[in-house]
Amino acid sequence: MAPVSLAVLVGLSLLVKRRRLHRSCWNGVPGLLSPANFLEEEGNQGLVAAVFGILFSSLCVLILDKDPLPLVAHSSQSTREYWKILALLYYPAFYYPLLACATVGHRISYLVGCLLSWCHCVVHVWQKVDCPQSPKIYRYYSMLSYIPIILCLVLLSLWYPALLIRSFTGQEETLSKEVMKIHGVTLDLQPAPLFLCFQIPLKLVLSITMAVIAVYQVALLLLVAVVPTIQIVRAGMTKDVVVLLVQFGLVPSESPAVPGDMEKELNTVKYYLWSLEVCYICSLVLCCLLTCAMLLRTLVMHRNNLKALYQGAVLDVFYKAHILRPSRQAIVCWMSFAAFQTAFACLGLLIQQVIFFICSVGFTFFVIIPLQSGTNMYLFKIIQNMWPFWLTLVVAVIVQNLAAHYQFLEQHSLQKELTNRRALYIVTYLLFPINVLVGVLAGVWRMVISGLYNAVHFCQLDISLLNRGVETFDPGYHAYCHYLKIEVSQSHPVMKAFCLMLLQLTRPEGPPGLQASNVEEGIQLMQPKKVPLSRTRFKQSRARWWLAYTLLNNPSLTACRKTALSDPTANGTQLSACKP
């Protein structure tokens, strides 16, 4: 019954949505509707992010689903591939009206948006309440994977009414709101307290939101694919299997392997399985936290990079000089940036989970369990057998450091100089074999640290995983560099402030105070210094700006300025003007 009702519901909601799609399409706006103005700052960043979240979650559900399209129930194995590809294009078109309703900026479109989002929301919630379990992977997986979709739809169902209400009450605030927005962009050139005011580009908001949803979806999949299985295996563990494990030497046992007398070994096996489960969950939690921390770091680094590029400091961001201008590659990278960020977050989480799980299992079974039970002491035995070797290495390193400090380095008042060269050469020669062994350890450390660093920073596109000479061969960093080019060249705050001033000059009926405040904004934008703006400097800048403004409006005053008087050429003009 549930599938039938589902199919009917989906078909019905689809019809409704289709009709509404047409209505909003023809809603007095000629041509196609823009989904979102990705390059311009808007107040509706949350709304756009929510629709993209729905889209990405649908993609996640789609990949594992057997019936990718709601139109085609029970597709066959051979045609499913084609339906899935079609679905990749169908879903964006399906959710398109949810986004387009907001960009029209008309009361009716907001109303349509309201109804549409409520309708979507009710259908999805109903589906999941009606039939919370599904046979896919884990019975609650389907429900849990739909949570981001439902949350995003709830956000939309609240956002559209808010837009509608605001369109009735606050029509007049539009202009001042726009100015406030410019304030937001402008103030980010000021220091830390205004950090939260910083307007992050819409594309970046999208990519980070998508990445967080991706982390949720991948972590959920990793969790439900493994943990219930381990639990089932643990619950179903029998003494026959334990005998096998004991015979393979995987489980320690004092008594000979007799199936009847295996109570203790059975408990050990269950304890091992429980440890595996704990390791898996711990490493998964660690991965999620690390990935989210790295995504936050991306935001901070992106803000610094944007600030540096706005101020023209290209070499602070890139290793080589770049021209910040749109190009074919830059546009393609800009288009796919959010998608790349999402995909990299997924992959990064997977890689981290594999590495951390192996490490935690190794740590548990070679350190913690041996310490608890006194069995499987392989690692401790190796350390015990090799302690003279480790001691030799440590002593050699310490001796070299001490000798370098007290024997080979002569400290004058300000600078250090090499001394006792003959002894230095002798020590270098004699310790060469031991240093090779130290070098092997350093090499292992190099391998471990570079692997860990790359795994942890995999989801960060603003960091290249390659050496600085070849860093643009990294596809992620390459995409990020080009993305930055488009963002900086197309939405520089000074350019925006200038455009707004032009808009206001063509519309002189605006309140006169606004123009003054805009002009004041200009002062702050034009200061490329990184030093915190002190009160005096601010006043000084304002005074200078007013002066320039006055001089522009009264050009005759220019000749009387102090600098003009002291300038030799101006002097000459003045003198020649005085002479006759």
Added chain:
Amino acid sequence: MAPVSLAVLVGLSLLVKRRRLHRSCWNGVPGLLSPANFLEEEGNQGLVAAVFGILFSSLCVLILDKDPLPLVAHSSQSTREYWKILALLYYPAFYYPLLACATVGHRISYLVGCLLSWCHCVVHVWQKVDCPQSPKIYRYYSMLSYIPIILCLVLLSLWYPALLIRSFTGQEETLSKEVMKIHGVTLDLQPAPLFLCFQIPLKLVLSITMAVIAVYQVALLLLVAVVPTIQIVRAGMTKDVVVLLVQFGLVPSESPAVPGDMEKELNTVKYYLWSLEVCYICSLVLCCLLTCAMLLRTLVMHRNNLKALYQGAVLDVFYKAHILRPSRQAIVCWMSFAAFQTAFACLGLLIQQVIFFICSVGFTFFVIIPLQSGTNMYLFKIIQNMWPFWLTLVVAVIVQNLAAHYQFLEQHSLQKELTNRRALYIVTYLLFPINVLVGVLAGVWRMVISGLYNAVHFCQLDISLLNRGVETFDPGYHAYCHYLKIEVSQSHPVMKAFCLMLLQLTRPEGPPGLQASNVEEGIQLMQPKKVPLSRTRFKQSRARWWLAYTLLNNPSLTACRKTALSDPTANGTQLSACKP
């Protein structure tokens, strides 16, 4: 019999060597002998490299040997560890006289060096001719691993006689030879044709030689540990084992598994084993070639880095500004640099072998063998099933590129500008799900390329495997940076030329032509330009230098110079001098 004669021989040679060590120690030189002047350029780089080669090869033999010290035959398991640690210090001391004889610079020491190296050489060759086989790993392994030692000893046995002969015939050439050396150092600031004249620091020669020997030793070990085993398994393959393999599904078989009728399957298994062997050897050869190429690249990069640092361009080499001055850390890193390079070459080869072997086996068993035999078509089946998916991704990427080029980019005369923004936003939104899948592929590529890059460049210490912000956390790169500091601060060619001039001033009985040529060297060193030295510039510089030289020797002429005449203060003095 062989072990007994060996022990006697080694004991005898040891006694002889010991006596000679004492003799050379008291040979008129007070205190300890320096093994080699690592920071000063010498003619005997090959000799030092040969002794270090012997030392490193002994270390390699030592690690796998059961009797680490020749003094202690048949050590027990428990004490072997201690003997090995002792051997780490014993071998450098044992080969010390071979090196020290060259630095004394006296005829008798050369003679002692001759006898000593001949003695060592004869003992080793005799050992290996007498008993070429050993039960260790592979019967010829011991002999093959001794080849570098014997080659180095042969080099020494030829080098010492050459030194001895030269000391009789060419005593007078010493001074001119020294000047020639400085010439060599000096000329490296000139461009490419003189590349081979460049005097590479002794430490770097050592580290590269050691790394090449390390590659040989590790490759040999990898080869003899695996290939003979595979050959034995292949030769001993029986039909019973083939039945097992067929039952496990590892070998394809049309007929049911009957042990009597397995001729074809037996051949298949043998062919598979042969393929494994070929893969292993091919990947090993590839690894060795790659590692050697990277070591050569290290030499080239090191030369460029040294040139840049000699000219003061610190930021061309390091990402951040460094002070090129000795410090405790710098001395420790300098001491262990050659050892680190050796160890990293070993580890790098191992890592590369693992990666390339897995890749080549995958390629062979999933691509080549299926193409040959038509079985195991897993990969081709996956590609066949997924071709609509791949096609979609390729089409999406092409469409985005074409659209970016022809639709979204407006080309003015000089610069490009973004256009058709609404269509750009719509395409960006609609292609988001497909771009996520493209992003997954890009992420896989990022993983593969960073892994491969790090594996291939593992043996290069002059490249950091970490991102440019944290690159000094890489222990290899950290050691290299500090090594460079010591090299540059302690052996700058200008400083050396200056020191030589000072030495010649205190020793005025030298031929007068030499001073002039040294002074001329100074001109070239002082030119920090990278442009090829043109003939005119050279003449101009020489003229200037002669002028400075003349003025220094005739200070009274300074007042009559053109610049002195036009200088206002000098003018005043001259005027005031003229007035009375």
